[in-house]
Amino acid sequence: MRVLAIGAHPDDLETACAGTLAKYALAGHTVIMCNVCDGALGGRIPKAELADIRRKESEASAAVIGAEYIPPLFEDLDIYPDKASRQKVAEVIRAARPDVIITHPPVDYAPDHVATSQLVFDASFLATLPNYEGDTGAEVHPSLGPIFYMESFGGHEFQPTIWIDITETFELKKRMLESHESQVKWLKEWRGTDFVAQIDVQSRYRGMQCSVQYAEAFRALYAARRVRAHDLLPIGES
Numbered sequence: 001m002r003v004l005a006i007g008a009h010p011d012d013l014e015t016a017c018a019g020t021l022a023k024y025a026l027a028g029h030t031v032i033m034c035n036v037c038d039g040a041l042g043g044r045i046p047k048a049e050l051a052d053i054r055r056k057e058s059e060a061s062a063a064v065i066g067a068e069y070i071p072p073l074f075e076d077l078d079i080y081p082d083k084a085s086r087q088k089v090a091e092v093i094r095a096a097r098p099d100v101i102i103t104h105p106p107v108d109y110a111p112d113h114v115a116t117s118q119l120v121f122d123a124s125f126l127a128t129l130p131n132y133e134g135d136t137g138a139e140v141h142p143s144l145g146p147i148f149y150m151e152s153f154g155g156h157e158f159q160p161t162i163w164i165d166i167t168e169t170f171e172l173k174k175r176m177l178e179s180h181e182s183q184v185k186w187l188k189e190w191r192g193t194d195f196v197a198q199i200d201v202q203s204r205y206r207g208m209q210c211s212v213q214y215a216e217a218f219r220a221l222y223a224a225r226r227v228r229a230h231d232l233l234p235i236g237e238s
Helices: 012-026 047-064 083-096 111-126 167-178 181-191 195-209
Strands: 002-007 030-035 068-070 100-103 147-150 162-165 215-220
Touching: 002 012, 002 083, 002 111, 012 030, 012 047, 012 100, 012 147, 012 162, 012 167, 012 215, 030 047, 030 083, 047 068, 047 167, 047 181, 068 083, 083 111, 100 111, 111 147, 162 195, 167 181, 167 195, 181 195, 195 215
Parallel strands: 002 030, 002 100, 030 068, 100 147
Antiparallel strands: 147 215, 162 215
16 A cells, blocks of 8 residues: 655654554555655754754654655744645645555644645545646646544543554664754754653553553544445454
């Protein structure tokens, strides 16, 4: 399969679904990772310099599991569910040709996350329409595919429908998260937060819910033409 994970910022995917992406990659599926915002507001380093740092960190993270990486489309807090943005995300989806999409839930703590969720929903439909010609010449995506919402940070207002055992890939998840060195350092300085430790707690909590050591939680988008009669997330034996 081809799996497209779209997050708002660098490190969003690593936080919420990197263990699952690693399972896909280890099983031989193609994983494509995209953060649509550049992350340049996540620190005190000058914006252009920080955007470059965070792009390189995202590339390093994707390389841990051999994933393809698509660079940002927008600046932080400059993403809106408007026509131009919808078209840009549709081009990403057409280029990636995903069998399944993972993105933020519609309710989350950051406006960029919420906008990303809406844009992915809208653009995944637009990408399938033959009369939308686009700007890059990418072929029409042949099907309106399923979307799975990854857990919001902290889990507020998030009710999972699927739990994925990531016990065997949790160390890969940590390596991917630790690739975002600038953000791990910034959060410690700014909020006194141990980012990696928080993700350990969240993954253990979701693991406790489904009787494994570590897990990630998802919610399927249940809507006409979005549901498939077979498993798309790598649930495995457990």
